[in-house]
Amino acid sequence: MKQTYGEVNQLGGVFVNGRPLPNAIRLRIVELAQLGIRPCDISRQLRVSHGCVSKILARYNETGSILPGAIGGSKPRVTTPNVVKSIREYKQADPGIFAWEIRDRLLADGVCDKYNVPSVSSISRILRNKIGNLSQPNQYEPGKQAPPQPSLSYNHLYPYSYPNAMSPSGTKMSNPPGVPVTGGHVSLSRGWPSAHTVSNILGIRAFMDPTAIAGAEGYAPKMEDWGSVNRATFPPTHGVNGIDKSSIDSDIKYPQTSSTLSSYVPPCAYSPSNQYGVYSGPAGSYVGPGPHWQAQGATLSHPGSGMAIHSGDIHSAMPFKHAAREDRKPASPLIKQQHEALSSIHGLSLPQPTSSS
């Protein structure tokens, strides 16, 4: 609740229990890793627990995003009131209906789309638990009752209708040209486990949120800003059907920037390309020093070009990774680039190398 400043970890780093590390630090973790610096060194240099470094890098490799997951909130249940209602209706209309038939109908009637349709077993459970006795139509609480027409709402309300966008795209641009994301795997396939994840889609904007960076070094005074970072702010809008949403959403979300961003955004929550570009922005100058990094402006103004360029820089750095990695097993000695990288970081205001270890 309060400023909950930080606690200090064993490495001397500051952190706020329960809260994500500042974006800028996450960024650096990934960047350093790409420079070929070993996780253990990154951990020490940034004073972030190795567990955290490991986690962030793992996530990055997998999803292409450096952003923390969405915190809090409830899962978008597939068995929304609307769905239950529909199931009940189907069942009432045809008591002998099979769960799989119900499932098909939910899809056919557009009550659900293939991404949020309940499984047959879920439907069975619903039939059993919630619609056991049809004679008692009202299973809603007495107090509220089923809202007049909750029906339509849910699906549409939920931004979570899942990225159909991604599925169709699948391959799409998930792998930007130089993306380090090795495998290029599906960063997305990981799917949309939850609304949370999806929210990240929107959250992408977070990258450009100045406040995020503001908190960079010293943790923004207001954690809330952070929150906004994580989830970006997303408008409750959405009237659209889940189906084409992705693109629409982005438009909705970023009326101004959208056009450009949208191209990056839709593919996946953690649009690799997008995030990449994003952080590529600060890549050169890094985030710290500036009042705000240009990210926001940059992206907004000339997202494409800006990103491309920067990303190029980063990638150029990439090679080191291999070189470094391969022959650079030895613990202590860092290669030039690494030194530079680190030093630049320190310059930002990080602790000190205290090259002793």
Add this chain to the structure above:
DNA sequence: CACGTAACGGTTGAT
């Protein structure tokens, strides 16, 4: 020593 991961105590936000 490096690093993946479970446990832990914490925060958040939708219900």
Add this chain to the structure above:
DNA sequence: CTATCAACCGTTACG
């Protein structure tokens, strides 16, 4: 409005 609950967080400790 408050309480629950389930998601995520980073650190720590273990293997």
